[in-house]
Amino acid sequence: MRGPQSQPQPPGQSGPAGADAPQSPRVPARLVACPDCDLLHKLTPHEPATLLCSRCGAVLHRHKPDSVARSLALTLTALILFVLSNSFPFLAIKSGGLVQETTLLTGIRELWKQELQGLSCLVLFTCVLVPLVQMIGLLYILAPLQWGRRPALHAARVFRLVQEVAPWGMMEVFMIGILVALVKLGHMATIVPGVSVFSFGVLIFVMAGAYSSLDAPLLWDRLDLRR
Amino acid sequence: MNVRPSTARQLGLVNCHDCHLLVDADQARTHARCPRCGARLHLRKPNSLARTWALVWAAIVLIVPANVLPITVTITLGAKQADTIMSGVIYFMQTGSWEIAVVIFVASIFVPFAKLSILIFLLLSVRFRSAWRPKDRTTLYRLTELVGRWSMVDIYVVTILVALVKLGAVAAIEAGPAAVYFAAVVVLTMFAAESFDPRLMWDVVEEDV
Numbered sequence A: 001m002r003g004p005q006s007q008p009q010p011p012g013q014s015g016p017a018g019a020d021a022p023q024s025p026r027v028p029a030r031l032v033a034c035p036d037c038d039l040l041h042k043l044t045p046h047e048p049a050t051l052l053c054s055r056c057g058a059v060l061h062r063h064k065p066d067s068v069a070r071s072l073a074l075t076l077t078a079l080i081l082f083v084l085s086n087s088f089p090f091l092a093i094k095s096g097g098l099v100q101e102t103t104l105l106t107g108i109r110e111l112w113k114q115e116l117q118g119l120s121c122l123v124l125f126t127c128v129l130v131p132l133v134q135m136i137g138l139l140y141i142l143a144p145l146q147w148g149r150r151p152a153l154h155a156a157r158v159f160r161l162v163q164e165v166a167p168w169g170m171m172e173v174f175m176i177g178i179l180v181a182l183v184k185l186g187h188m189a190t191i192v193p194g195v196s197v198f199s200f201g202v203l204i205f206v207m208a209g210a211y212s213s214l215d216a217p218l219l220w221d222r223l224d225l226r227r
Numbered sequence B: 001m002n003v004r005p006s007t008a009r010q011l012g013l014v015n016c017h018d019c020h021l022l023v024d025a026d027q028a029r030t031h032a033r034c035p036r037c038g039a040r041l042h043l044r045k046p047n048s049l050a051r052t053w054a055l056v057w058a059a060i061v062l063i064v065p066a067n068v069l070p071i072t073v074t075i076t077l078g079a080k081q082a083d084t085i086m087s088g089v090i091y092f093m094q095t096g097s098w099e100i101a102v103v104i105f106v107a108s109i110f111v112p113f114a115k116l117s118i119l120i121f122l123l124l125s126v127r128f129r130s131a132w133r134p135k136d137r138t139t140l141y142r143l144t145e146l147v148g149r150w151s152m153v154d155i156y157v158v159t160i161l162v163a164l165v166k167l168g169a170v171a172a173i174e175a176g177p178a179a180v181y182f183a184a185v186v187v188l189t190m191f192a193a194e195s196f197d198p199r200l201m202w203d204v205v206e207e208d209v
């Protein structure tokens, strides 16, 4: 039986199983196929920091120093900010003697009450559930790796889920929505941005940092439990 | 760089969509799932062209009511005012918030139309086995994947306004029917971009050489 899998191993990082893994004669070591045009590339030990597909320009590999520790720290920070953002109102609206405060969750409930269940679910999904799945999933994957343990149960499946839901996490788009709503409402009433707007603003950058410091090929390699 | 002028397909390898593990095509046939991450293995995204066409057509149908019907209805002291996406943009321009007008125009009108046009162009280029600038077409594809999410801005603005402005008799904002249509357009075009496989553009170029 031949071992038909190649191991796209990032350079400079020594995973638990690396170049000594059995390779089939048909699949030479460390080949990666471009996800956008299918061209095969050979990963050399001394590759540049960023490897682009020579044919279509897709990013095939980007070397990220200290990836696990950094993304773990950023994800933890993001989770704390997320809890903060959901505990405080993001906007207060004053008109006459009335003051109304809205948190993300009360806003979603308000939509539901106004017979806009579809939109309510969409906001709940894209701004609460997906980010939550992303953060908890990343913690679940990264924490055991950081402390040198074996990967958590089904960690590879969890990582797949985290990557698949990523396009649907839209907190940064929601943030722009808040800013536009602020301007629009400014013509009608007095608007006071809440604590949550600021923690939300920071959260978006922390979350983006957590994702961009992820070294996906390295993680896949370390989560690989086939040997 | 060490570049082999061959593709995974030519060497009989399947690239896992999720973890980018290269799996022998023979093995991929017997084990339909990736041995590393458990994703379903396909040489190319299944039924990519038909699915993308279907989603694009659905989006084209829905983009009409999304732009014609009101997206918000504002009730101020008993007076009702219905706003479409475009009249919202004009309102922001007239009140001097032209930067907000630009944001809404780009996110809600320019991006959805551009995204649909690009997807149709890419689909036709595969259909007619075009060899024209595959690299630029791949870049276009990556662009549509990247910007699609930003169209959701207007939906969020509407939901925030609706949730927030309920000051009894003074003012209230209700979501119009276009909000649902527009949200559907954004979701459909995101699925359409996801189901298109850019490698098909390269396949036809290679086959025709």
Ligand SMILES: [Zn+2]
Binding pocket: A034, A035, A036, A037, A038, A039, A053, A054, A055, A056, A057, A058
């Ligand atoms: Zn490529």
Ligand SMILES: [Zn+2]
Binding pocket: B016, B017, B018, B019, B020, B021, B034, B035, B036, B037, B038, B039
């Ligand atoms: Zn896989």
